[in-house]
Amino acid sequence: MDFFTYKNKQLFAEDVPVADIARAHGTPLYIYSRATIERHWHAFNNAVSKHDHLICYAVKANSNLGVLSVLAKLGSGFDIVSKGELSRVIEAGGDTTKVVFSGVGKTSDEIRFALQQNIMCFNVESDAELDRINNVAGQLDVKAPISIRINPDVDAKTHPYISTGLKANKFGIARDDALRVYKRASAMPNLEVKGMDCHIGSQLTDITPFVDALERLLVLIDELAEHNIMISHLDVGGGLGVPYNDETPPHPDEYAAAMSAKMQGREHLKLILEPGRAIAANAGILVTEVEYLKQGEEKNFAIVDAAMNDLLRPALYSAWQAIIPVQPRLDIAAQKYDVVGPVCETGDFLGKDRDLAIAPGDFLAVRSAGAYGFVMASNYNSRCRPAEIMVDKTQTIIVREREKLKDLWKGEHKIT
Numbered sequence: 027m028d029f030f031t032y033k034n035k036q037l038f039a040e041d042v043p044v045a046d047i048a049r050a051h052g053t054p055l056y057i058y059s060r061a062t063i064e065r066h067w068h069a070f071n072n073a074v075s076k077h078d079h080l081i082c083y084a085v086k087a088n089s090n091l092g093v094l095s096v097l098a099k100l101g102s103g104f105d106i107v108s109k110g111e112l113s114r115v116i117e118a119g120g121d122t123t124k125v126v127f128s129g130v131g132k133t134s135d136e137i138r139f140a141l142q143q144n145i146m147c148f149n150v151e152s153d154a155e156l157d158r159i160n161n162v163a164g165q166l167d168v169k170a171p172i173s174i175r176i177n178p179d180v181d182a183k184t185h186p187y188i189s190t191g192l193k194a195n196k197f198g199i200a201r202d203d204a205l206r207v208y209k210r211a212s213a214m215p216n217l218e219v220k221g222m223d224c225h226i227g228s229q230l231t232d233i234t235p236f237v238d239a240l241e242r243l244l245v246l247i248d249e250l251a252e253h254n255i256m257i258s259h260l261d262v263g264g265g266l267g268v269p270y271n272d273e274t275p276p277h278p279d280e281y282a283a284a285m286s287a288k289m290q291g292r293e294h295l296k297l298i299l300e301p302g303r304a305i306a307a308n309a310g311i312l313v314t315e316v317e318y319l320k321q322g323e324e325k326n327f328a329i330v331d332a333a334m335n336d337l338l339r340p341a342l343y344s345a346w347q348a349i350i351p352v353q354p355r356l357d358i359a360a361q362k363y364d365v366v367g368p369v370c371e372t373g374d375f376l377g378k379d380r381d382l383a384i385a386p387g388d389f390l391a392v393r394s395a396g397a398y399g400f401v402m403a404s405n406y407n408s409r410c411r412p413a414e415i416m417v418d419k420t421q422t423i424i425v426r427e428r429e430k431l432k433d434l435w436k437g438e439h440k441i442t
């Protein structure tokens with residue numbers, strides 16, 4: 027079931043016409059559907075329900091307090107990569123004892139803060155980080171719960187910028203080095219070895235790389251056991267893809283079934299999942315207004331009021347996201363347009379060669395914009411970042427106000 031559908035010839039977000047929201051709050055505008063976020067979270071939670079498990083939503087995908095609070099109410103855990111993300115989880119009412127802390131560059135200050143907040147586990151990515159966590163935990167006279175992020179060296183077959191599980195990537199510890207690192211960690215006085223972790227990349231549409239990675243991790247877990255290093259949880263990361271266009275990623279049930287099949291006889295291991303995109307992407311749209319139509323020599327351009335600073339994915343990864351009319355027209359013939367923003371960059375486009383029947387003043391919706399959308403927005407070209415709205419059935423809630431001009435220079439100082 028889709029909560030962004032056409033009813034009476036216009037696009038709705040749950041039970042509210044998107045055009046009404048756009049008129050009330052202006053554009054560009056992010057709109058999220060609470061029911062979709064909840065449905066996606068439950069899809070993961072149900073898929074692994076026969077395991078002792080925890081869904082740790084990857085906050086980086088969409089860290090708006092509205093989104094985090096909806097998930098916190100469901101009892102979700104969270105995967106964070108910074109003090110800022112942890113602070114958002116706390117602010118949103120999330121349970122810090124269900125937080126895993128990923129990322130290659132944790133500072134001492136971030137580690138201290140996370141220990142004080144009693145997080146569940148640090149996913150450690152290097153020898154040097156182990157030393158640092160052990161030191162900071164020693165200063166606080168506590169034991170830090172850790173798991174080691176293994177780089178399984180599998181090809182996630184996704185965009186090279188979002189592939190993380192190859193030898194050439196900066197993430198995790200090589201399989202061949204894992205035993206040595208686990209032994210070191212076990213011998214450190216202020217660490218408690220809890221688990222094993224991996225995350226091989228994002229927007230994976232095939233199950234094979236997940237299963238390959240899991241098999242490699244299970245071999246390592248057995249090897250650790252032979253050395254009396256016992257772990258209690260296995261964190262398989264996130265990465266499950268979503269349909270942007272004609273991709274057919276596995277459903278969480280299919281993904282979980284393939285993983286469970288490999289985990290037979292290992293019921294003592296708690297399974298942790300870190301989905302981000304699969305929960306948030308298709309729970310959001312970016313609404314934009316057509317400003318001008320321009321006939322170029324080779325192309326037609328629909329110049330809209332959203333730009334690469336609002337939604338970076340098309341410019342950064344050549345990502346394709348559907349662009350659909352909010353109130354489809356029958357009175358105009360469709361033409362092919364490059365949908366571009368006002369930013370002074372040739373790479374500033376939201377979509378290329380799209381068939382659209384549009385006129386200036388029309389609203390368009392960029393679909394699948396709930397993940398890696400607003401979180402990657404910037405103020406480039408001194409553009410205020412968009413507002414964000416959560417729709418809950420017939421209700422629209424402003425979960426982030428549109429930035430105001432004075433926000434653009436907040437904290438800056440003139441020279442007098």
Ligand SMILES: Cc1ncc(COP(=O)(O)O)c(C=O)c1O
Pocket residue numbers: 084087105128129225227228229263264265266300301302303304
């Ligand atoms: C460590 C880690 N966990 C989870 C995620 C979430 O990934 P996705 O949004 O593809 O599910 C990411 C981002 O790719 C990540 O780096």
Ligand SMILES: N[C@@H](CCCC[NH3+])C(=O)O
Pocket residue numbers: 086188228229339397398
């Ligand atoms: N920002 C990326 C995903 C990065 C995943 C982070 N580990 C995207 O939009 O697809």
